[in-house]
Amino acid sequence: MMDRGRLEAFSDGVFAVAITLLALGLTVAGPGHGTLTHQLAERWPGFVAYLISFFTIGIIWVNHHALVSNIKVVSRPLLYLNLVLLLFVVLVPFATGTVAAYLAHGGFDARVAVAVYGGTLLGMSIGFGAMLEWSLGEGRLHVPVAADRRWPARVRFTGGGVVYLAVIGIAFLSAPLALGITGAVAVYYVFERTPAITKPDD
């Protein structure tokens, strides 16, 4: 019913705007609020959170691309699963800004902030996993994924979700540790070498 091109164009637009809005939270208060050096130093959690969120969205975009390029027919259910994924992508700047505002503050609020952040990334992961499950259905991919390749594909694409679930719990033990784990997930995915779902034969 719909060509893949516009699904990609709309999704790319949302990814691009969300990734750019991340930096909107990085503002300094201006003259009269302490030296600029001090303000920038004080905002380090904002820069760390920006970096993690930027690459996390970037990686989801790369994976989204790989998956969608292999999908044969774009149907309504897929469009709505895609909207669920984007629903959480769009929340990432909000969750990132909340972490930036509360992390250095410490205490229970910092833990809640990182838990909200982990929950947002978990939602993104679930949305992507749902799109993957749908696409594994009979006749939906150009290059089908062999039965024995499905679990590796699931682990590769949605393994992050399990970690993000753990992050929500860990946040209540240590907010910086939990945030660090989300950063480690991003680093892992950048260097990870499992063959992508687009090329199950390589």
Next chain:
Amino acid sequence: MMDRGRLEAFSDGVFAVAITLLALGLTVAGPGHGTLTHQLAERWPGFVAYLISFFTIGIIWVNHHALVSNIKVVSRPLLYLNLVLLLFVVLVPFATGTVAAYLAHGGFDARVAVAVYGGTLLGMSIGFGAMLEWSLGEGRLHVPVAADRRWPARVRFTGGGVVYLAVIGIAFLSAPLALGITGAVAVYYVFERTPAITKPDD
């Protein structure tokens, strides 16, 4: 005079930006304004309004796609009708933010806020209905819509408009009820199964 591609690209851009800006209204005030848990709980109308607006814009995008993919010639009148639709799409973040700010506050202001929200969705619906009417004209669709399929198509695509008109009135009886109805419309359209105008034969 214009190929469909750029109409789609520009519209997709506006849809993508508008849907992402929805989340800009979801900010917390930062340390020193009560606990974060309390602030997040207090902002529940913002999250509900975000959810409804996100899927309402998403559905309009899906329908826009279905309709435009069937249009043969992109003429100036169609471009301007499309701009009318986008004029209201762009207002959705403003209307959503107004609901988020006033709903929990209650009283007459909450009712006005939801009425403004309903009016914005009504405008979007009218813009889309006008594009549909234009496209039903002689020789404008690749796959023409048979005479006896036109009313079902109108009902399917613009039926929401009648509900949104009612929402404006209902808002003055109960703001939460009126907002709930706009959410119900979104849920209905996600699960609705009427054949799309792109494939009048299925």
Next chain:
Amino acid sequence: MMDRGRLEAFSDGVFAVAITLLALGLTVAGPGHGTLTHQLAERWPGFVAYLISFFTIGIIWVNHHALVSNIKVVSRPLLYLNLVLLLFVVLVPFATGTVAAYLAHGGFDARVAVAVYGGTLLGMSIGFGAMLEWSLGEGRLHVPVAADRRWPARVRFTGGGVVYLAVIGIAFLSAPLALGITGAVAVYYVFERTPAITKPDD
């Protein structure tokens, strides 16, 4: 050196973001700043300015499309002229917000605000006119514009510029009148029927 596709994609992105950011200025102050009805009524200049800017950018987008679709070779000078046009497109939300903030306030500030607005639209018009002049050069259009059609094309596409120049002056006599004239230009262009440069033969 560059295909037209990416020039269009980038320009469409800027047009789409700028037109959507227009509505960012439409915020209400929230509970505790007078009734919502009062706040909305007080913000009428913001809604009027939003409406005029929305259709003015929309019309420039339509004309940009018509012109670029007829251009044969995308060279570096054209890319930079296009950037000059976009430089002013991007300023429109700022100029619109300034008009919204000062128009009802009246006095000299309101006049300066509308003059700045007129100047921004003038810059947009000059940027577009420069792209048109460049494209009238030997061998740059798919369908060349006959010598006797060039002046009508210039008048059609950049006639608005002369009016915007006048608007800057008129703003210092009457800000609302000058703003009204920019609205009249938008209405005129929507209904205007001069053949476009893409089809000099119709």
Next chain:
Amino acid sequence: MMDRGRLEAFSDGVFAVAITLLALGLTVAGPGHGTLTHQLAERWPGFVAYLISFFTIGIIWVNHHALVSNIKVVSRPLLYLNLVLLLFVVLVPFATGTVAAYLAHGGFDARVAVAVYGGTLLGMSIGFGAMLEWSLGEGRLHVPVAADRRWPARVRFTGGGVVYLAVIGIAFLSAPLALGITGAVAVYYVFERTPAITKPDD
């Protein structure tokens, strides 16, 4: 593994949003904060920084286009190098806003602001240089760059990086001078005539 089209679409989206968000920092405080003329005059550093950043991003976009159009295979490493470039593109509105806020203020803060600005442009330049280096590898370009053309290409595309490195140091001697140099780099690239990497034969 991925077609070039979506890399371009996503990057164009980020460039377009970042270039449009530049103007978000250009707001006036509204009535009751001095005359509008005074406020606009006082904000001159904001307008200058906007102008420089707009053309600097525009030039990087033109060069990005030229380079990517010549790339044969889009692999994962290239996608991540592209994300590094975009990471800094997205920071430009933040860095520009910081310069706008502190330049007229003078003193050490103004110097830090311009140094942060230079560092952001340096990061952009390094990201672009890394993409260029990657693409010079065996079999990665449609039209290979001859051995004796590689250094001119490197100088042309990343020469700005050396200047931006110097800008960081110069900022601590004179903030306005350092900012002026970044403006001069933009002017130089607009008028520069070295053959692009897309056409090493002309």
